[in-house]
Every structure is written in structure tokens, then in C-alpha cells.
Amino acid sequence: MAVTEQFIRLAADGVVYSSIIVLGSIGLSLIYSIAGFANFAHGDTMTVGAYATLVIFGVVGGTSMSVLGLPVSFFLALLLGAAVTAVVALLTERLVYKPLDVGPIGLLITSIGVAFVYRALVQIRFSADSRRYDIQALRPIDWLLEYNIAVTEHEVAMVASAIVLVVGLHLLLQHTDLGRKMRATADNPSLARASGIRVRRIELWTWIIGAGLAGAGGAFLGLFNQLIPRMGFNLLLVIFVPHRDGRPTDADPDVDRHPDRQRVREGTRVPHHGRRVARPAPGDRRRGRRRGWLT
Amino acid sequence: MSDASDATGGKADTTEQQGNESAGQQGNESAGEQATIPDDAVLELESVDSGYGEVQVLYDLTMHLRGEEIICLIGPNGAGKSTVLKTAFGMLTPWTGSVRYHGEDIGGMAPEDIVRKGIGYVPQTENVFGSLTIDENLRMGGTARDDDLGPILEQLYDRFPLLQDKRREKARNLSGGQRQVLALARALVMEPDVLLIDEPSAGLAPNTADEVFADIRTVNDMDTAIMMVEQNAVKGLEISDRGYVLDQGTVRFEDQADDLLDNDEVVELYLGG
Numbered sequence: 001m002a003v004t005e006q007f008i009r010l011a012a013d014g015v016v017y018s019s020i021i022v023l024g025s026i027g028l029s030l031i032y033s034i035a036g037f038a039n040f041a042h043g044d045t046m047t048v049g050a051y052a053t054l055v056i057f058g059v060v061g062g063t064s065m066s067v068l069g070l071p072v073s074f075f076l077a078l079l080l081g082a083a084v085t086a087v088v089a090l091l092t093e094r095l096v097y098k099p100l101d102v103g104p105i106g107l108l109i110t111s112i113g114v115a116f117v118y119r120a121l122v123q124i125r126f127s128a129d130s131r132r133y134d135i136q137a138l139r140p141i142d143w144l145l146e147y148n149i150a151v152t153e154h155e156v157a158m159v160a161s162a163i164v165l166v167v168g169l170h171l172l173l174q175h176t177d178l179g180r181k182m183r184a185t186a187d188n189p190s191l192a193r194a195s196g197i198r199v200r201r202i203e204l205w206t207w208i209i210g211a212g213l214a215g216a217g218g219a220f221l222g223l224f225n226q227l228i229p230r231m232g233f234n235l236l237l238v239i240f241v242p243h244r245d246g247r248p249t250d251a252d253p254d255v256d257r258h259p260d261r262q263r264v265r266e267g268t269r270v271p272h273h274g275r276r277v278a279r280p281a282p283g284d285r286r287r288g289r290r291r292g293w294l295t
Numbered sequence: 296m297s298d299a300s301d302a303t304g305g306k307a308d309t310t311e312q313q314g315n316e317s318a319g320q321q322g323n324e325s326a327g328e329q330a331t332i333p334d335d336a337v338l339e340l341e342s343v344d345s346g347y348g349e350v351q352v353l354y355d356l357t358m359h360l361r362g363e364e365i366i367c368l369i370g371p372n373g374a375g376k377s378t379v380l381k382t383a384f385g386m387l388t389p390w391t392g393s394v395r396y397h398g399e400d401i402g403g404m405a406p407e408d409i410v411r412k413g414i415g416y417v418p419q420t421e422n423v424f425g426s427l428t429i430d431e432n433l434r435m436g437g438t439a440r441d442d443d444l445g446p447i448l449e450q451l452y453d454r455f456p457l458l459q460d461k462r463r464e465k466a467r468n469l470s471g472g473q474r475q476v477l478a479l480a481r482a483l484v485m486e487p488d489v490l491l492i493d494e495p496s497a498g499l500a501p502n503t504a505d506e507v508f509a510d511i512r513t514v515n516d517m518d519t520a521i522m523m524v525e526q527n528a529v530k531g532l533e534i535s536d537r538g539y540v541l542d543q544g545t546v547r548f549e550d551q552a553d554d555l556l557d558n559d560e561v562v563e564l565y566l567g568g
Contacts, residue, residue, distance in 0.1 A: 177438075180427065184435045187424045194384070194418065195481065196410035196439030 005148040012144075016155040019162035020224060023217030024232075024239035026169065027210035033186035034206040035097070037107035042214055043236030044118040048088050049215025050222035050231060051122055053081030057133055068160070069138045069153035070223075075161075078219045085215025086208045088118075093207050115233065123229040131227040158220045165216060169209070182206060332359045337520055338383060338414070338489050343392035343402075345382040351390070352378040354544040360489060365511070365521040367552065369528035369565060370541035376524040377419065379541070380491045383522070384416045385409045396489070411439045415482035419493040419524075422478035425467030429458050432466050432477055436484035444484065451480045454513065472503035479510055483519070490514060492523040496530065508534050528566050532556050540565055 028042045039045075057077035065072045092114055097107055140150040173179035185192040185202045193199050221231055332339050336359035346352040352375040360366055368376045381387045383394055388403035395401065396412055406416070424432050433451065437444045452459035455476050461469070466477060475495055482490055495511060496504035504527065512534055515521050525531030532538045532552040540548035540561055548561055555561050 180431055180434060181438065184424045184427060184431075187426045188421055190386075191418065191422065191424065192435070193406045194386075194410065194416045195435045196407050196485065197435065198407055 008148050009150060012149045012151050016151065016159060016224065019159045020217050020220045021235065021239055021241075022166060023162055023213045023220070024235060025241070026166065027213040027217070028239055030182075030206050030210040030213075034182065034203050035093075035107075037104040037111070038240075040108060040111040040236065041092070041114040041118060042111075042210075043232035043234070043239060044115040044122075045085060045089055045211055045214040045232065046218030046221060046235065046239075047122055047229060047232035048118055049081050049085040049211075049218030050227050051126060051218075052084040052088075052215065053077045053219035054126075054131060054133060054222065054227060056080045056084070062134065068157035070135065070157050074133065074135060078216055081219050082212040082215035085218070086212040089207050089211030089214075090204065093204070119229050119233060126227075126229070128229055131222075133223055133227075135223070154223060158224065161216070161220070165213060169213070172209075178202075178205060332357070333361065335361050337362045337397055338522065339393075339395045340379065340383060340389075341393050341395070343382060343394065344390040345378060345387050345392075346390065347378075347387070352544050353382065355392070356541075356545055357392075358539055358546060358549070360520050360522050362488070362520050363515070363518055364536040365515050365523065365534060366537045366539065367528075367531040367535035368522070368524045368539050368541055369526075369531060370547070371565070373543075374541040375544040376541050377493050378544075380416065380493050380522065380524060384414060384491055386416075407439070410485060410487075413485070413488040415485055415487035415490045415519075417475075417478045417482050417490065417492045417495070419497055423466040423469070423474050423481065425465065427466060428463055429466055429469075429477055430462040432481050433458075433484055436481035439485060447484055447486065451483060455480050455510070470503075471499050472507060475499065475507045476510055479507075479514060483514060483517070487519060489520045489522065492521060494524055494526055496525060496527050504530065529556065 024042060024046050027045075028039060031039050031042070053074075057074055060073045060077055062071040063073040067075070096110060096114060100106065100110060102110070135154075138152040138154055140152055141156070144151055171179075173183060181192070181197050181202050182205065184195070185197060185199050189199055192202070218232060221235065225231070332341065338360040340359070341357050343353055343356045344351060345356075356375070356379065358366075358379070368379060370376055378387065382389050382402075385401065385404045385406045385408070393400050393402050396409075396414060399412075401409055401412060401414075404412075410416075424435060427435065430448075433448055434444060437447065440447075452462070457473060458477060458480055461473070466474065469477060479490075479492075479495075492511065495507050499507060508530060511521060511523065523531060523535070532555055535552040538548075538550060538552045538555045539546050540555065542565075548555060548558065550558065556566070
């Protein structure tokens with residue numbers, strides 16, 4: 001019986017924590033699908049979202065009206081914090097990643113440097129001390145305690161918000177023109193251009209959506225725990241786990257990822273240095289194939 | 296055949312083993328005799344040098360496509376056939392020379408802009424979005440259209456019924472021939488004046504290839520001029536009005552398709568005797 005109770009308690013904690021992780025992981029996967037590299041700054045992008053929400057919530061202040069124990073103004077701050085995160089990610093993409101004429105590995109290494117910069121800037125501004133949102137902590141919901149589930153209303157709000165965001169993203173990808181173009185671009189960027197899709201715009205939208213989700217995830221992480229400059233970095237490896245088949249090695253090295261320079265560099269094939277590389281099934285081999293949330 | 300016969304008259308000695316540079320010069324001489332581009336040409340490549348990175352593939356290449364005709368580019372591997380299409384479609388920027396569409400220079404213009412001008416492109420491989428349904432593939436083909444896609448999609452479904460039957464299926468589940476049909480249909484959603492098709496029969500069984508060639512004829516009947524690269528030279532020329540033989544990045548022969556098929560030198564050197 002004790003084992004069952006412990007399992008239920010751990011499962012409930014797992015659901016809450018997963019709702020934070022999934023927001024980071026989806027953003028990571030989206031950006032990987034379109035931009036073609038594993039963004040190691042994504043965890044610290046979540047940190048940016050958490051601190052941006054902290055600042056905005058500090059300015060807006062608490063409101064008497066609340067939902068599941070959270071002031072409505074917190075949700076407003078969270079949305080604005082996610083928007084700030086998207087802007088930071090867009091600027092980083094334009095100023096750092098885009099001008100670089102390097103392959104996926106080069107961009108990956110660059111993103112590690114970007115992560116250091118994000119973290120250092122947060123630490124310079126807010127110090128290394130932990131902080132919390134000015135929201136009163138709640139006791140677990142009484143009636144759930146009867147089932148040995150120790151979950152607060154705040155945590156229910158996190159799970160519900162994550163579900164809304166994930167379902168919203170799914171609807172966007174499956175049923176909107178932008179979503180179809182995102183999936184097409186992730187599937188075959190060269191063919192997307194040949195079909196008339198403005199791939200650059202799709203890429204920017206992907207950064208906006210991916211970073212926005214990371215920002216929201218960061219804010220929930222701060223609410224779940226506390227805010228420290230390493231909070232996103234500490235989560236980085238965990239958010240890579242649900243990211244589907246994030247190996248860049250099955251992508252064709254002959255393809256330049258930058259949409260405006262996308263061309264097959266025939267005659268400059270990069271050797272695989274004897275590594276075993278998974279080969280797709282005949283007829284399903286795509287140049288520059290990248291797997292992720294979108295494909 | 297006018298200029299075409301001139302070109303044939305200026306046949307190069309293809310048995311000579313020359314470097315790329317001298318091949319370019321030879322192309323120049325040949326191009327000098329065939330450089331006249333007719334007024335009714337919709338797509339023209341004039342004195343084009345092009346390639347990948349530092350590697351030059353095309354040397355002083357001149358060719359044209361008239362409205363409502365099919366031309367077929369044949370030649371050995373590495374002759375630069377696909378490079379011609381990629382240069383015409385903006386996937387490669389011509390190093391020198393010009394690419395004109397209805398007289399407008401489109402050399403180096405982005406593919407997504409060229410599509411909006413009225414040129415479609417069907418790549419040799421990976422020419423469908425495998426993770427999207429057939430209906431979504433077609434919708435992606437019409438992404439640059441402002442009007443309702445419904446009527447044109449219905450037209451295409453009528454013309455290619457197998458797509459209608461599988462419209463909700465993922466494109467990755469289609470056979471090779473079905474993929475080629477979808478790739479053609481995707482490019483046709485924009486109702487292009489010109490369609491560039493790269494190796495439509497590659498990897499297909501002979502019967503399936505024949506069906507795809509028949510579909511290409513059908514597309515041509517829809518007032519779409521077609522520039523096609525084809526490894527199966529005989530089949531390609533059989534459905535074409537004119538043909539170009541490329542070798543080492545330059546035009547070796549240009550003629551009416553039937554005349555190329557009857558040309559002993561072409562047959563011996565490029566059509567396998």
C-alpha cells in the first residue's frame with residue numbers, strides 16, 4: 001500500500017514537472033526542426049523568460065482577482081515575459097546565428113557561448129541569489145491529499161496552462177497555413193522555397209514560437225521552484241530528453257542550413273570520419289533531413 | 296529547325312578529351328552559331344557560366360524555351376543538365392550571362408520569387424513533402440496564390456484521380472510513380488507558364504515512367520512550356536519538340552527532337568548506339 005501511495009505522489013509530481021519540461025522541449029525541437037541545430041542556449045532562454053516575468057510582475061503588481069491562487073496579473077506578466085523572451089531570441093538569431101557561415105555543429109557551439117552570455121547578464125542584473133515571485137505559497141489541495149496527491153492550485157494552473165499551450169500549438173501546426181508551412185519547411189526547406197514559401201519568415205516565426213514557449217516554461221519553473229541564474233541551464237539536459245531524435249548526424253552535411261544560402265554543395269562532401277550513420281529507408285532519404293516535433 | 300540545324304552543323308568533336316576550360320571555348324564557338332534567340336522564347340539562358348562554390352559546371356551556355364513546347368536536355372552524367380535547371384530557377388546564381396523570363400532578367404532571383412513570376416520546378420528527388428498529406432502538399436504548391444485554392448485543386452484532382460483517392464494520406468506512403476505525379480501536380484497549382492522538370496523517370500519502372508511521360512504531355516497540353524532533364528534520352532526526346540545535348544557544361548547539339556534521334560553521331564555518342 002505504501003508503495004502505491006508513493007507511486008501516486010511521485011506520478012503527480014512528475015506530471016507537474018513534465019508540464020514545465022514539455023514547454024522547453026517543444027521549443028527546442030521546433031527550433032531544431034527549422035534552424036537545423038541543437039540550441040544549447042534554450043535552457044538559458046527559459047531563464048530569460050523567468051526573470052522577464054519577474055520584472056514585469058514586479059511592475060504590474062498583484063491583483064485581487066486570481067485564478068487557481070495566481071493573480072491574473074501574473075498570467076499577464078507571463079505572456080509579456082514570453083514576448084520579451086521571443087524578442088531576445090530573435091535578436092540573438094539575427095545578430096549572432098544568422099551572420100555565421102558555419103554548419104550545425106558550429107552553431108551548436110556558438111549557442112553554448114550564447115547561453116553563457118544570457119546567464120552572465122542575468123547574474124549581473126539580479127545577482128546569483130535566489131528570488132521568488134511575490135505570490136503567496138499555497139498548501140496542497142485538501143481533497144487531493146485524501147488520495148495522497150500533494151498538489152497545490154498553482155501547480156494545477158501550471159499543468160492546465162501547459163495543456164492549453166501544447167494543444168494550441170498542435171492546432172496551429174495542423175490546421176493553420178503557418179503551421180503547414182512550418183511543417184513543410186522542416187520537412188524539406190529546399191522544396192519549400194521551390195513551392196514559394198518564404199522560408200526566412202517561417203524561420204523567424206519558429207524562433208518566436210519556440211522562444212515564447214521557453215519563456216512561459218521558465219516562468220512556471222520559477223513559480224514551481226525559485227529563480228536562480230542557472231535554473232534553465234540545470235534543466236537543459238532534461239529538456240533534451242523528450243526532444244525527438246535530436247541527432248544532427250543524420251542530416252546531410254552537404255546542405256547549407258541557411259535558407260538564403262541553401263544549396264547542395266556538390267563536390268564538397270564532408271566525410272563521416274568512419275562513423276556509422278543511420279540510413280533512412282530507400283525512397284525516404286531527404287537531403288538535410290531533420291527530425292523533430294514537426295516531422 | 297533554323298538555329299537548331301545550325302547547331303548541328305557546328306557539331307563539336309566530342310571525342311576530344313579536353314579540360315573544362317577548352318570545353319567552354321568549344322561551347323562558345325558552337326553558341327556563336329546558335330546564339331540567336333527567337334522572339335517567342337519565354338525562357339532564355341544566354342552565355343551563362345554557373346556552378347557550385349568554386350566548381351564551374353556550365354560554360355557559356357545559351358539555350359531557350361518557346362511557349363507551349365517541350366525541350367529535353369540530355370547528356371552524360373556531370374554534363375551540367377540539372378545545373379541548367381537550378382540556374383534557371385534561382386537555386387544557383389549565374390556567374391556570368393543572363394537568365395531571362397519574358398525578357399526580364401531573373402538571374403539570381405530567389406526561387407520563391409521566381410515561382411511567383413510563373414516558373415515551376417520539380418526536383419529529381421525529394422520532390423514531395425513526405426510528412427504532409429497529399430492535400431497539404433498541393434496547398435503548399437499554391438502558397439504564393441492569393442485566390443481560393445479550391446477550384447485549381449479540384450481541377451488537378453480531376454486530372455490526376457489517384458491523388459484524389461489518397462488526398463488524406465501522407466506523401467511518404469506513395470510509390471515512386473505516384474510521388475512524381477504529386478510533384479508535378481504540386482508545381483502545377485501555381486499554373487506556371489514554364490515548368491522545369493529534373494529527371495522525371497529516375498528510379499521508376501518502365502511502365503510507370505511511361506505514365507509519367509504521358510502526364511508530362513498532359514501538362515504541356517495545359518499550355519505549360521516544359522524544360523526537362525532526362526537520363527532516359529530516347530524516351531525524353533520522344534515526347535519533346537526540341538532537344539539539347541549537353542557535354543562538359545556546354546551545348547554540343549541542338550535540334551528538333553526527331554532529328555536528334557536520327558542523328559548518327561548523337562545516337563552513337565549519347566544514345567547508346
